[in-house]
Amino acid sequence: MTSIQKQNRKKGGRPPTGRIHKLSKSVTVKFSKPSYEALRLRARKANRKLAEYIRESALNGEVVSGHNAETIAIAKNLIGMANNLNQLTKLSHQRGFHETHVYVVDLLRRLKAILCEYRQASQTLKSNIDRKEATI
The missing domain is CATH 1.10.1220 (Arc Repressor Mutant)
Structure with a gap:
């Protein structure tokens, strides 16, 4: 067989896949x-x-995010306030409630304000998700 005949000969098998369609990267996921x-x-x-x-x-x-940055910040703030409340509770048990009364009342007022903010943010997030689902 001459070199010209080798070039004109049809190749068998599947045609090569283009670079765009070739899957070359892998990701490991566990379930x-x-x-x-x-x-x-x-x-x-x-x-x-x-x-x-x-x-x-x-x-x-x-992918729908469970929480946005605003609600995460509020939750972190709430966690910090809860830690403060626990510390004040421990202090009031050690020294007596009369010494820590002012701090506890102030902390409870701030906790209520943060809870109201969190509820409003979560309701806004829920209404946005409901609106997205309604348009789909």
Whole structure:
């Protein structure tokens, strides 16, 4: 066979995949047994391989954040105030309630204000999520 015949000869097999479609990166994800079985069942119902189903879900799915930065800041503030309340409780048990009464009343007032802010922020977040679901 000459070199010209070798060049004109048809190659067998699958055509090469383009660079865009080639899957070269991998991500390791761990699931609990019930979660894995639920995913496998969903993939089977969608008539897809498990890897294809997870890939499409990750790329096309919408992730809704549980909390925004504002509610996280309020929660951290609330946690700090709760720690202060615990410290004041311990102090009032040691020294007597009459000495710590002013601090406790002030802390309770601030805690109520933070709880009101947190409730308002969570209601705003919930109404935004409901609005998004209604438009879909």
